Amino acid sequence: MNIQENISLLPFNTFGIDKNARFFAVATSTEEVKQLIQKSKEMNVPLFILGGGSNILLTKNLEALVMKIEIKGFELIEEDENGVLVKVGAGESWHEFVLYCIQKNWGGVENLSLIPGTVGASPMQNIGAYGIEIKEVFDHLEAINRNTNEVRKFYSEECKFGYRESVFKNDLKEQYVITHVVFRLSKSPVIHAEYGAIRQTLKEKGIESPTIKDISDAVIDIRRSKLPDPAHIGNAGSFFKNPTVPVSIFENIKSEFPNVPGFPNEEGVKIPAAWLIEQTGWKGKKFGNIGVHQFQPLVLVNYGGGEGNDIKELSLRIQESVLNKFNVPLQPEVNFL
Structure with missing residues (x-):
């Protein structure tokens, strides 16, 4: 178990942000996790747990022991x-x-x-x-x-x-x-093909009785058509959660925007965050090295060399626009560090 110093986290976050970890180590077993927890206490530094780095936005260097979990099997x-x-x-x-x-x-x-x-x-x-x-x-x-x-x-x-x-x-x-x-x-799974995009993809393939592999293949096709590959464009997938709003707010929005999509649930009506962001004019906007994806406005992107703080600032501006126009607060799905 090797603890390294001043390691770039660029390869370890899908946004492709270049920030450093003061200390960095890989844990491949439960025992190594225990040892690194103890080590962080002895070193008197915070411990940060890193998985795939696909749900984080690095805004600064991490003055911590970053433990990358690589327990397999x-x-x-x-x-x-x-x-x-x-x-x-x-x-x-x-x-x-x-x-x-x-x-x-x-x-x-x-x-x-x-x-x-x-x-x-x-x-x-x-x-x-x-x-x-x-x-x-x-x-x-x-x-x-x-x-x-x-x-x-x-x-x-x-x-x-x-x-x-x-x-x-x-x-x-x-x-x-x-x-x-x-x-x-x-071993006898219930097939879930209720979503329109899945139904449409299966129909285009001529599949009437889908298997779990058919569903998986359809989902992969859909995601690849909608979402940028982090290997080519830095991103963390969906940046915001889809908000659930009271029925009264949804009805107010619908009176002005009759085509607003809404999905009733126990707490009110869920509205796709992508729709709200697109309606406020952010889709496809580019600001230097960062921006909002041209096809999926729920995805904020780093075109290369972007800074985490710039992406954070962009997300705050989007939140403000949506709140001002629709009276709907958006919550980030991504964790800011």
Whole structure:
């Protein structure tokens, strides 16, 4: 286990922001995580946990010990005629895990194909797409308490999953390091093809009775057509959450914009943030090395050499525009550092 000094984080964040970590180390096991937690205390520096770097915006150098989680492995811990329990290392690529499940014909995560990041980060923000969220296939996770160095299991109720939320982003923020996640997957999966884009893609391919692989392939096609590849254009995917507003506010918006899309839920009506941003004129806007993506206004981009603070400032201007025009506050999905 090697602790390096003054390491550029450029290769470790999908926004492609060039900031340094004062100290940097890779953890490939639970034991190494424990050792690095202890080491950060001895060095008297904060500890920052890094997964795939796909949900962060670096605005400054990190005066911390940055621990990159690279715990790997898939372990089948239970199996019957209905499904399986599979334990996955927190450092595994989320998309590679999805492909592994499809290869095994285990259903439940196919709608979440091509989401960037690691398995360990997936329950932290209850990742979701196309009608499915992590909480629907989540059994439990293992995490290390940063104060006591003890391993604890968290089951679904304890995680307090919400829309892109969990207890690890709120009450227990920066108190635990997730090392493994256990998923319950089905051998007879229910196919979720309700979303219009998925239905349309399947129709274009002439598929009437889709398999989980068909759903995954459709989602991959859709995401690639809508979202820029971070390997070519720096981004963190969806920058803002889709806001849920009271019915009264939605009706006010609809009176002026009859075509506003809205999806009723228990708390009101969810409006796509991309629609709100496009209506305020930000789609495709470019400011030097940064901007708003030309096809998907929910994605802020770094064309190369951009600064995190400039992207943060752009996001604040977008929030202000949407609030002034629609009386709807937008919340970032990306974490500012």
